[in-house]
Amino acid sequence: MGDRPMHKEPAEWVDPSFWLPSKVPVSFLQELEKDGAPPSELLLDAYRGMVLGRRFDQQATALARQGRLAVYPSSLGQEACQVGAALALRATDWLFPTYRDCVALVSRGIDPVETLTLLRGDAHCGYDPTRHRTAPQCTPLATHAAHAVGLAHGERLKGKDTVALALVGDGATSEGDFHEAVNLAGVLRAPVVFLIQNNRYAISVPLSAQSAAPGLAYKGIGYGVRAEQVDGNDAAAVLSVLTAAVEDARAGGGPRLIEAHTYRVGPHTSADDPSRYRTAAEEEHWRARDPLVRLEAALRERGLLTDADVAAAAEEAEAYATRLRERLAADPEADPAALLDHVFATPTPQLLAQRDALHIELERR
Structure with a gap:
């Protein structure tokens, strides 16, 4: 070893439980008063963002059917993850999205037409990544995960407290790029958070055919990355877990791997027929766990949301969809x-x- 100093690890790293996720997914909606729950103002922001995001998603789906978009991958049912990811970040942090994360993009303040430019076929990316601190949407599974690690590490070398959040699906965890990225993040102790939106299917391949692990979050321990699992249809839990992970990474706590248990209610894309590989009963089970309905009920129960608030959010979302529809009705000037x-x-x-x-x-x- 010569004069090279020994690298001493924190004592808690010796305990395997330090790295493991909770035995059951974290949830908060039934107990919004317990420690760690997001403040009411943030929950109301999440509600408005989820209402707008769902209406955007519905409008984009309709535009794809009308031929205004080449294709559209809906995130219906995953709004808590999409909006939660955007709200957990500071404006100076970076988001690394996939092709299914359009709602996360509009939640980050990106123009909806610019968000849909890729799916319209006009350009590889319709928005300025540097301005919005948001990488171009990634279609190849998991290739952007290593980019997130590199950016986070590079920002830290510059003395900045930037955190990168990479959105991936369950299918991406079967790709080599994902494992390389998580391993590199662990080695570098990079300030990056990986959010796995486990929506149960990689196109038509169910999770059971992809992994024999007890859960995708357990993959973190193999790379020295702390992990957690959360009810991805519980907006309060998603916000709590993601915010804590982001801020811990910012403070030097190293990378985090979060598995959010959710469901892709719609088809894989507008060209898919999910009835060929999953049952109506399964879909109904998850529709009953609608993240928007659950959040609205919890907020109403605690007197934080009124009929007027619900109507105002719906009106704002409808106006947003109308403007989007009108703008995409015009042929682009190339x-x-x-x-x-x-x-x-x-x-x-x-x-x-x-x-x-x-x-x-x-x-x-």
């Missing part, structure tokens, strides 16, 4: 020259020649 933008930071002579030739051709028309 600039052919934009094909040559963002190819190189400094355009090559060949690229400039192609641009000149394109302009000449356009002027002839």
Whole structure:
């Protein structure tokens, strides 16, 4: 070893229970008064965000059926995870979304048309990632997880307290990229949080055919990453667990792996027929655990939400959907020259020649 100092681990790391998730998913809606529950103001923000997010999701689904979008992967039933992820982050933190996380994007304040640009087929990303501190949506499973680790580690090297939150599905945990990312996060003690939205299916493949582990959260211990599991249809629990994980990572506590138990109520995408691989009884079971209905009931029961509040949230969401529908009804104005933008930071002579030739051709028309 020479003069190299020994790396001493905290004493609690020796105890395996330090790394393991709770035996049952964390839940709060039945006991909003217990320690760790989010404040009422945050729960009301989550409710409004979930109402708007669901209406956005419904409108986007309809636009895909009308041919205004090439495809749309609905997150109906996963609103607590989507909105909770956005609310758990500071404006200076980074979000790393997948193709199914459009509701998380609009919850982060990204323009809905820019959010749907990828799915409309107009560009690889419709929003400015740097401005919104949100990476482009990732279609290949789990490839963005390592990017989240790298960014979080890099920000820490710069002396910043930035946290990265990577959204992944249960199918992504079967990919090598996911395991490499979690392993790297553990080694670097990077300030990154992985949120697994376990919606039970990777397209048509059920969780039971993907993993023999007692739960996806248990995968964290193999990489020295603390883990937790939460009722993903309990908005209060999602907010509590994610906020604690984000702030602990920010304070130097290392990465976290959170498994949120939820359900994809709709099809995998607008081109899918889920009746071919799951039963109506299963769907009804999960519809009865609707995260929006459960949060509304809990808030009403405690006198935090009135009929007027519910009506106002619905009216705001409907106006939001109307504006989105009107804007996407117009055909996009495409600039052919934009094909040559963002190819190189400094355009090559060949690229400039192609641009000149394109302009000449356009002027002839």
